[in-house]
Amino acid sequence: MKTAQRLLSDALIQEIVIEAIGKIFCDREPHAQELLTQALNSETDELARDILDDIIDNAALAREEHLPLCQDTGLLVVFARLGVDARLESCLRDTLEQAAAIAWQKYYMRDSIAPDPLRGQLGECEDMRYETDTRLPIVLHLEQVRGDGLSLDLALKGGGAENMSAMRMFNPSAKVDEIVEFVVDTVVNAGGRPCPPVIVGVGIGGDFELSAILAKRALFTDSDERGTCYRELEKDILRRINERGSGVMGLAGGSTALEVRILTAPCHIASLPVAVNLDCHAHRHIRVEI
DSSP states (O other), rough: OOOOEEEEHHHHHHHHHHHHHHTTTOOOOOOHHHHHHHHHHHHOHHHHHHHHHHHHHHHHHHHTOOOSSSSSSOOEEEEEEEEEEEESSSSSHHHHHHHHHHHHHHHTOOOOSSSSSSTTTOOGGGGGOOOOOOOOEEEEEEEEESOOEEEEEEEEEEEETTOEEEEEHHHHHHHHHHHHHHHHHHHHHHHHTOOOEEEEEEEEEHHHHHHHHHHHTTTTTOOOOOOSSTTHHHHHHHHHHHHSSSSTTTBBOSSSEEEEEEEEEOOOOOEEEEEEEEOOOOEEEEEEEE
């Protein structure tokens, strides 16, 4: 017997997404807040401690006043898992982009999206026009899973940390230390530009684009989701970053990174892709289940 599909209305999805954006634009993920407090408690450099104090105080004020945690209110990135027994009222991308447009106006968030990535250098083009009054462009990763629900990982991703990302196609015979050095160098060479202390997402395996997706998705996972196989490697990379890094906001101390998170996927025997994606200390992320 065929299972009856559960209808997920546009109105329900938009209501939940708008509320979720309203939570994260002014407040970081709770675990990231805990990591910052741990960094403050373990930091010995006076300047670094002062900056960490300011970062934590700023978050408390943003939460209390319901104001943006950062002036860069980011690009909405969504990892969606849609159950095979769920039915949508309309296109999920349209629904989410409409919700984003409403949220951006409701919460007075900065519109940081350039519809034409080359900013009109090639002249005006009809294909580049976007109905920004009713929809705000987002990045959507959609996966089909069992069940009749919709799970959404929502993140407001700032430009500074995103710009410091890197990807490299390694020789499949590469040693673990080569990969570790690549990740560490990526973070250390970024200096203060990604607004450290950062969370480091690493994607290993898959192919060119999947490694980058894994790196970004890793940012929004907890340790249980990532398993135990790479846990010691995560700790080793974190230690090396904080030994070599330039510290809080690239200025002082030993708290360049808060956590390293690795996701992996099988890959072709001739390839070993590795990607690194950084997120700043704001780390605005939430998961909602519908």
